[in-house]
Amino acid sequence: xxxxxxxxDMESDMRIDKYLSESCPELSRSYIQKLLKxxxxxxxxxxxxxxxxxxxxxxxxxxxxxxxxxxxEAEAMDLDILYEDQDIIxxxxxxxxxxxxxxxxxxHTLVNGLMYHCKDxxxxxxxxxxxxxxxxxxxxxxxxxxxxxxxxxxxxxAAQLKEHSITRRYQAIVHGVIKEEEGTVVAPIGRHQTExxxxxxxxxxxxxxxxxxRVLQRFSQFTYVECRLETGRTHQIRVHMASLHHPLLGDxxxxxxxxxxxxxxxxxxxxxxxxxxxxxxxxxMEFTAPLPEYFDKLLRTLR
Numbered sequence: 001x002x003x004x005x006x007x008x009d010m011e012s013d014m015r016i017d018k019y020l021s022e023s024c025p026e027l028s029r030s031y032i033q034k035l036l037k038x039x040x041x042x043x044x045x046x047x048x049x050x051x052x053x054x055x056x057x058x059x060x061x062x063x064x065x066x067x068x069x070x071x072x073e074a075e076a077m078d079l080d081i082l083y084e085d086q087d088i089i090x091x092x093x094x095x096x097x098x099x100x101x102x103x104x105x106x107x108h109t110l111v112n113g114l115m116y117h118c119k120d121x122x123x124x125x126x127x128x129x130x131x132x133x134x135x136x137x138x139x140x141x142x143x144x145x146x147x148x149x150x151x152x153x154x155x156x157x158a159a160q161l162k163e164h165s166i167t168r169r170y171q172a173i174v175h176g177v178i179k180e181e182e183g184t185v186v187a188p189i190g191r192h193q194t195e196x197x198x199x200x201x202x203x204x205x206x207x208x209x210x211x212x213x214r215v216l217q218r219f220s221q222f223t224y225v226e227c228r229l230e231t232g233r234t235h236q237i238r239v240h241m242a243s244l245h246h247p248l249l250g251d252x253x254x255x256x257x258x259x260x261x262x263x264x265x266x267x268x269x270x271x272x273x274x275x276x277x278x279x280x281x282x283x284x285m286e287f288t289a290p291l292p293e294y295f296d297k298l299l300r301t302l303r
Contacts, residue, residue: 003061005061005062006058007054013054015051016041016050026125026158044059066124073107074112076116079113080093087149087279089147090287092143095140097139099136102129110133111132118132123153124151135157144288157279160276166276167274167276168232169271170226170229170270171224171226171227172241173249174222174248177219177222178246181214183212184213188201189206191205199235199236209239211236213226213241219302224299239254250265250268
């Protein structure tokens with residue numbers, strides 16, 4: 001699939017890999033860098049490196065290769081399907097499930113289950129390792145996730161993600177007692193300079209990120225909050241809440257190394273509501289995933 005881009009004055013002086021990753025949120029930056037290396041990105045009919053800085057006069061051509069048969073296996077799984085039709089499928093992802101195959105996780109991922117359930121009906125835009133996947137949530141985050149069955153649906157949902165028009169509301173338990181009833185964090189997020197598996201607030205190379213939060217309930221040492229995303233950066237809620245000195249309970253990456261709740265694994269974060277405009281009908285649809293049992297039990301204990 002070929003796409004063409006014409007940077008505006010506001011977008012000039014940006015690295016081409018960053019420009020394309022922002023213009024095509026359905027493609028990862030690392031995947032775009034691979035396309036640049038293989039000559040599938042042309043600027044004014046010439047190949048360029050990832051470090052090339054775009055300008056207002058540039059004509060950029062991006063050729064995304066057609067998907068090939070994945071080398072990953074379909075696996076029968078008991079998926080918690082919230083909704084399904086010919087274009088999209090909404091899953092309530094459990095804690096501990098990886099969304100797509102990657103180093104160290106080539107089986108038992110959501111993609112393995114989707115491949116079995118949907119057969120060959122998954123979009124191929126995001127490559128052979130992530131068929132159908134247009135966005136993702138962390139392994140230990142639970143809740144609603146949408147996958148696309150064809151490229152039409154994939155392009156529509158990706159465009160909504162880029163326009164920040166998708167409704168995404170999360171529930172989380174954070175350390176400390178938040179005094180204000182609600183607030184907004186506006187701070188760019190980028191890769192940590194020394195710890196490459198972490199993200200951080202990065203004003204020099206980060207991508208814009210906005211998180212709105214409001215208090216649902218206060219406890220003696222913790223706060224139960226709802227977070228609404230305008231953007232969808234990697235680890236966004238985890239990084240933004242940690243920047244307020246209220247890291248997520250159970251998040252050993254951005255919070256205390258020792259969790260104060262025995263037996264809790266991973267951050268207490270649940271993607272409770274996802275709202276989209278349906279790619280085919282144009283109807284606004286909202287999907288809700290109930291709190292997982294561990295999260296609900298933890299809330300009752302704190303109360």
